[in-house]
Amino acid sequence: MTTPAISIRDVTMDYPTPDGVNHVLAGISYDVAEGHFVSIVGPSGVGKTTLLRLLTGLATPTGGEIQVRGERLTSSPEGLAVVLQDYTRSLMPWLTVEKNIALPLRNAKLSRAAMRERVEESLAEVGLTGTDRSYPWQLSGGMQQRVSIARAIAVRPSILVMDEPFASVDAQTRFDLEDLVLKVRDDFGITTVMVTHDIDEAVYLSDEIVVLHGKPAAVRDVVKVEIPFPRSQMATRNDHRFAELRTRVYGMVRGLE
Amino acid sequence: MMRVWRWILAIIIGAWLPIVFITWWWNASAESTNPYFPPLSVIWEQFKVNWIFELVPVHVVPSIRNLLVGFLIAAVIAIPAGTLIGASRSGTRYVEPVVDFIRSIPPVALVPIFILLLGLDAQMRITSIAFSASFPILLATIEGVRSTNLVVLDTAKSFRLSRSAILWRVRLPGAMPTVFAGLQVGFQIAFVVTIASEVLGSGFGLGAFTLIATDSFLIVDAWTGVILLGILGYLLNLVFDLVERISLRWYYGQKKLS
Numbered sequence: 001m002t003t004p005a006i007s008i009r010d011v012t013m014d015y016p017t018p019d020g021v022n023h024v025l026a027g028i029s030y031d032v033a034e035g036h037f038v039s040i041v042g043p044s045g046v047g048k049t050t051l052l053r054l055l056t057g058l059a060t061p062t063g064g065e066i067q068v069r070g071e072r073l074t075s076s077p078e079g080l081a082v083v084l085q086d087y088t089r090s091l092m093p094w095l096t097v098e099k100n101i102a103l104p105l106r107n108a109k110l111s112r113a114a115m116r117e118r119v120e121e122s123l124a125e126v127g128l129t130g131t132d133r134s135y136p137w138q139l140s141g142g143m144q145q146r147v148s149i150a151r152a153i154a155v156r157p158s159i160l161v162m163d164e165p166f167a168s169v170d171a172q173t174r175f176d177l178e179d180l181v182l183k184v185r186d187d188f189g190i191t192t193v194m195v196t197h198d199i200d201e202a203v204y205l206s207d208e209i210v211v212l213h214g215k216p217a218a219v220r221d222v223v224k225v226e227i228p229f230p231r232s233q234m235a236t237r238n239d240h241r242f243a244e245l246r247t248r249v250y251g252m253v254r255g256l257e
Numbered sequence: 258m259m260r261v262w263r264w265i266l267a268i269i270i271g272a273w274l275p276i277v278f279i280t281w282w283w284n285a286s287a288e289s290t291n292p293y294f295p296p297l298s299v300i301w302e303q304f305k306v307n308w309i310f311e312l313v314p315v316h317v318v319p320s321i322r323n324l325l326v327g328f329l330i331a332a333v334i335a336i337p338a339g340t341l342i343g344a345s346r347s348g349t350r351y352v353e354p355v356v357d358f359i360r361s362i363p364p365v366a367l368v369p370i371f372i373l374l375l376g377l378d379a380q381m382r383i384t385s386i387a388f389s390a391s392f393p394i395l396l397a398t399i400e401g402v403r404s405t406n407l408v409v410l411d412t413a414k415s416f417r418l419s420r421s422a423i424l425w426r427v428r429l430p431g432a433m434p435t436v437f438a439g440l441q442v443g444f445q446i447a448f449v450v451t452i453a454s455e456v457l458g459s460g461f462g463l464g465a466f467t468l469i470a471t472d473s474f475l476i477v478d479a480w481t482g483v484i485l486l487g488i489l490g491y492l493l494n495l496v497f498d499l500v501e502r503i504s505l506r507w508y509y510g511q512k513k514l515s
Contacts, residue, residue: 056415075417082415089408094430094507103426104416137511155416 003070004031005159005191006055012063012216013050023216024050027064030210030219037185037192039202042212042220043253048195051212052163055193056082068159081152085164087144091136091151097123098132101151108155122150125187126180142173146180153184160185162194166201175233178205182231199253203227203245204236211252220252295477304481312466317489320462323379324451324493327386331443335391336436339398340429349399356395364389364446365453377458382451389450390443397439401432434508437501444497448490463489 013025024047032038040048053059054066057076066073068080076082081104084090091100101119110118123129126146136144145165152160165181166174178201185192196202202209206225213220227241236242283297308317342348368385375381405428413427429436455464467482502509 053411058411058414076415078417080415082412084408084412086408089406090412092409092427092431093511094433103413104418106422107417135507135510137507137514 002034005034005036005069006032006193007067007070008032008051008055008064009067010064011051011054011061011066013047013054013059014062025054025061026214026216026218028212028217028219029064030222032191032193033207035189035191036207037182037205038194038208038210039206040193040195040210040212041197041199041202041249041253042217043255044197046212046215047217048197048212049163051217052161052193052195056080056161079155079157080159080161081155081157083145083148083152083160083162083165085167087141087148087168088137090148091144093135093137095135096132097128097134097136097139097147100136100147101132101154104151104155118154119150122154125153125184126150140173142169142177145169145177149177149180149184153188153190156188157190160190160192162192164196165194167197174201179233181205182229186230199246199249200237203242203249204231204233209245209249211249213252213255223249223252292476295480300477300480300484303477304484307478307481308485315461316463316466317485319379320451320455320464321489323382323386323454323462324447327383327451328390328444328447330383330387331390331394331447332440334387335394335439335443336398336429339395339436340402340424340432342395343399343402343432344424344428349403353396353399356392356399360392360396364450368450368454368457371454372457382454382459382462385454386447386450390447393442393446394436394439397442398429398432398436401435402428404435405431434505437505441497441501444493448493452486 008028008030011025011028012023015022015024028051040051042048050059054061055073057073057080060074068077071077092103095103098116098119101122102115105115105118108115119132120129123132126149128143128146128150131139131143131147136147139147149165162181166177169177181192181194182205184190194202194205203225209223209225211220211223212218223245225245227236227239227245279297286294286296287298289296342352364385367389371381371385371388375384402424409427409431410423413423418427452462452464452467455462456468459465460469463482463486467479467486470476470478470482
């Protein structure tokens, strides 16, 4: 049995509020297998983003623990990159695209030339070659989110964590970005965890879907998506298994099943 | 081409009131025999004698030098200090009441105290300027750094940037629009204190010139000093705006698009 990429062990999260303690997560346990694409879905406000902040080491659970490759998480771990929903804020508006992507490379101690090369490669991977001198706010929403994906993969992470990465772009751009994420995952063999409220998207992208439900939230079910890769927007979404899974997950999220 | 026209139009719109005012002043004062309000034509003749460019090295250069040196010292001290204080939760709580208290004292009222402490030389003047200008810069920097967007902060932390990199490369640059608002106020205060600090015990500088002229009943000279002060203040503000526009190009560019 190999060590999972991320191991969530009996994690609970409580927030003190003026009206008493707010129990957000209760006893979440789940292992993210190496190389898998895992989506976390659940109704709004269930605590998906809280769980994601715990996975990235931006917050510490009040109970239980999270391990990345067998090591207990205490702060943001090496080899893990994050893409947040709000690209207008997560990209630094005072830096050009090139400098934004180079920012997390500061720790890598690369030479100037190596750093440039890494930035160029990352931009090419997301199809944005030639935008390095633009400012992020000069680009469209979809392009900005591509930049944040490029910035994430520039550090050559082995784990990519994304919080509703495509929530604020139009439908066509969303499809393109979904396929881009699958390509990136193939090219680099990255283990990916994504929080989303879009069930179609979760089914389309994932190996496994974790459904959170309840207050405090617990793992309602883990759904395996046994549709073979490579997937395509046309064929996969017309597959009868896609429709069945979507209906099933939708029912669980709504608490109907 | 459109931009040039818009630019010219903006100048015309901005200039008409001053032109009307100067024309009115010129005509209304033309026959004046009141010693306190000499004809503008007389003031203008004396203005050319004094300030193009006979007295500029004696009276304008020291004032501008004190202003710029004092202002730069204020910025160089207040921006890093404000960044450190703004990033620390307890720092803000401890420092802010003290800063607010000192800031509430009119800066000009502090000049006599600096004279007592430091005497009457240029060093005293520069110290008063730097001291008075630093408070708005300090407060603006604290506020700007403290209100760093949480998404920005999370992103920087997830990159495992060091604390100092987060402070100087993420929080401070993001706070620069707010810092510049403080710099602008600080610059205006620095200008006022520059002139006020020359009123006592100095033979040089525009403030000294204007005061001495008034005391010696050289009313026309005093008028030329006042007018030059107005022109200088206006030009310095233009330069400041230009520096701000260039430094915050990203900020104005983004604002224009949204």
